[in-house]
Amino acid sequence: MYFTVLTIFPEMFDSFWKHGIIRRAIEHNQMVASAVNIRDYAEDRHQVTDDRPYGGGSGMVMKPEPLAAAIRDTTKTLKTARTVLLTPQGRVFNQKLAWELVSYEALILVCGRYEGVDERICHDLIDDEISIGDYVLTGGELAAMVIIDAVTRLLPGALGGKDAADKDSFSDELLEHAHYTRPSDFEGREVPKVLRSGHHQAIETWRIESALMRTLLKRPDLLQKKKLNPQQWEIFTKWHREIEKILDFQKSKKKGA
Numbered sequence: 001m002y003f004t005v006l007t008i009f010p011e012m013f014d015s016f017w018k019h020g021i022i023r024r025a026i027e028h029n030q031m032v033a034s035a036v037n038i039r040d041y042a043e044d045r046h047q048v049t050d051d052r053p054y055g056g057g058s059g060m061v062m063k064p065e066p067l068a069a070a071i072r073d074t075t076k077t078l079k080t081a082r083t084v085l086l087t088p089q090g091r092v093f094n095q096k097l098a099w100e101l102v103s104y105e106a107l108i109l110v111c112g113r114y115e116g117v118d119e120r121i122c123h124d125l126i127d128d129e130i131s132i133g134d135y136v137l138t139g140g141e142l143a144a145m146v147i148i149d150a151v152t153r154l155l156p157g158a159l160g161g162k163d164a165a166d167k168d169s170f171s172d173e174l175l176e177h178a179h180y181t182r183p184s185d186f187e188g189r190e191v192p193k194v195l196r197s198g199h200h201q202a203i204e205t206w207r208i209e210s211a212l213m214r215t216l217l218k219r220p221d222l223l224q225k226k227k228l229n230p231q232q233w234e235i236f237t238k239w240h241r242e243i244e245k246i247l248d249f250q251k252s253k254k255k256g257a
């Protein structure tokens with residue numbers, strides 16, 4: 001997969017390409033990544049890429065000409081690329097969108113700065129607008145890194161284990177189960193026995209219950225929009241029965257009081 005970032009601060013990515021899963025994916029040719037300086041497409045000798053907003057007001061706007069030239073030059077080599085503008089106006093990024101983006105052969109990620117980019121760029125040269133969240137950044141670069149990171153780990157083999165990403169948080173729209181490693185006793189806190197039992201079926205059930213309970217407690221909204229599979233349904237109805245019994249007992253206690 002090809003990732004090309006268009007930015008006025010390409011050096012921000014120097015370190016990003018050199019660490020962890022991203023570095024390994026580049027070394028294993030699972031991805032080709034580059035950061036291109038939009039300034040290189042500014043024709044004036046000061047390589048200006050921003051100007052004052054029409055209609056007045058504070059801040060500056062990214063000029064259309066250097067951006068258009070940079071996008072056109074990049075799409076000349078990456079003909080099948082999807083050109084994405086990082087902006088608070090965009091679809092909010094999530095794991096589902098990460099799976100959608102990994103299906104493309106190439107992504108061109110356009111990073112705005114200042115108040116944003118000239119709107120005419122969005123009309124003619126941008127295929128998709130994506131936001132990493134409802135807050136305002138100083139630039140799109142961090143958003144581009146977030147997307148490259150989340151998409152790279154979905155590349156086949158990028159996580160080492162062939163299907164590691166299938167077990168992700170949100171892979172089935174639930175939070176992940178709790179994780180433990182050695183020592184089995186840390187400051188008096190024991191690792192759950194079942195995880196040390198070697199009993200794979202029991203471990204699998206424990207992990208499903210852990211994921212369901214964590215999602216119920218931390219992100220119940222996720223359970224409002226997800227269809228439970230039969231095993232998850234069984235676990236929920238078991239909990240529901242337990243809770244009913246407790247409530248009945250509490251009610252009887254109240255009456256008895």
Ligand code: 4FV
Pocket residue numbers: 086087088112113114115116117130131132133134135136137138139140143
């Ligand atoms: C942003 C976001 C974001 C807006 C103006 C850059 C800034 C500045 N990008 N998700 N949230 N971008 O805040 O993607 O140009």
